[in-house]
Amino acid sequence: MIVLQGVTKRFSSGRGLTDLSFTVEKGEVFGYLGPNGAGKSTTIRHLLGFLRPDAGSAYINGKDCWTQAASIHEQLGYLPGETAFFDTMNGLEFLSLLGSMRKMRDTKRRDELIQFFSLEVKTPIRKMSKGMKQKLGLIAACMHRPQVLILDEPSSGLDPLMQQRFVALIEEEKKRGATMLLSSHVFTEVERVCDRVGILKDGRLVTVQDMAGLRQVTSKIVTVSVGSEHDLTKLRLAGIPIVAQRHHEVDVEIKGNYNELIQVLAGCDVHMLDVRPRSLEELFMHFYGEKEVENDELRAL
């Protein structure tokens, strides 16, 4: 559905994309992860036909993203990373404009989405908060029931409740059969909804992993505060890797072996327990580091 073949783009700043190739299958939700400046938005601009690659091509639905952009856009919903609108309008006028540019007569889905996000659409856009603008952008992207959705940092600016709504929306769209590409620099943002994840750094794709595989290789850090030194010894004896210790509080690393930890902790006096996922940087180091090692080995040969 979405295909990139050797897309290369150089900017005068030296940044850009290098030989980028990946495919998003029909009906799949693809997470596109990378730190700021990695080239996520640049990739998306190529898919939207805003930029022309120096080499390689990008296709959506078999159509070339640069030469057949207008035709692709009939079945495409897009949420830009920067939320900029026509400031002179209110939300409803903006949605009506996009609707009539799409020659969209049926406004049922649009009205459903407005209700779903409980957005005050009659508010002038210049008076809207970042979160309201983000909702407006999401409604604009989904209101015509597109086959393909490209969302650049979709849940940024949304409060936790609305993030839940967002996840529900993605699940609904997925059920409908939409193909999606979601970019983010926060792993947890895409973790819940994506089937596969691609990790980008300095314009290169570091890895593409399916979510199940990624969960196995990604560890979580569990912070536990226990009552005594004796409890800590129990943890050590069970072979649970302790990565940091502050008096009776320790950080342990868990990689899928939850049962083991829970069984040990059942016999301990637990004062506090907190689980935090590995940050994107750590996750990214995991893959990038691996690759570096591979390269070094190759060089040694």
Next chain:
Amino acid sequence: MNFALYSSEMKGNARTIASYAVGMLMYMALFIWIYPSFAGSQSLNQLLQQMPQGLLQVVGYTAGVHHIGDFLSGEFYSLLYLIIMGIYAIFAATKLVAHLVDTGALSYVLAMPVSRVKIAITQAGVLLSGVLIIAFVTTAGGLLFVAWWVPHAGMSSWYFVQMNILGTLLFTLISGYCFLFSCWLRDERSALGLSALLTLLFYGLRVIGDLTSKFSFVTRWSVFSLFDPQKLMHGQGNFIGNSLFLAVGTLLLYSVAIVIFRRRQFSL
């Protein structure tokens, strides 16, 4: 042309266009209203006769003031008209493309199933509509006020209309290069800056050429030399030739701008 975008843009710009048109009308009304107090006195012509020829060309009074047409072409069309129309063309052209690129709002428009050429034609249409509306209101207002307040002042309505047609075409051309800069340059500030600079340069060249006979050749490099309101009010000046030149120039500039917009890469 995409009509949904056109009508939305026209609605968004309606207030600006209306205020420019009303501003023009008010100045026009003011000039026509004060004309009778000048008409009776010979002192204005005496004063003008004492002024050097170059200065008279700059202020647009080469033919003296013998009827309201002279007065309007000299007082209104040689300066105020140019300033108001110029400011409108420069600001509107910048707002219609470069501003949208700068704020990023263009990304929504470009993500629609409408070709880039159609989008560019629509924005050009909005800009040209504004110029035409303001020019039309000015022309109609002028004719109306003269007929109403000074019906026996001896103004040729046809020559007045000719002067306005050429003035309008001058500004469709000016809006053309402003639109081109708006489509071409990276940001709003450079588009606005270059449009204003080139327009001032053209105006400056005409002033220099008019002031000193030694440099009169530089006038030819200025688009303003194609619009001589005083001559036009006397049925002189190459109305058809200049109109054609300006119309073709306008078409060319807009076409180049549309091609640039189609090929441009946007980091939106």
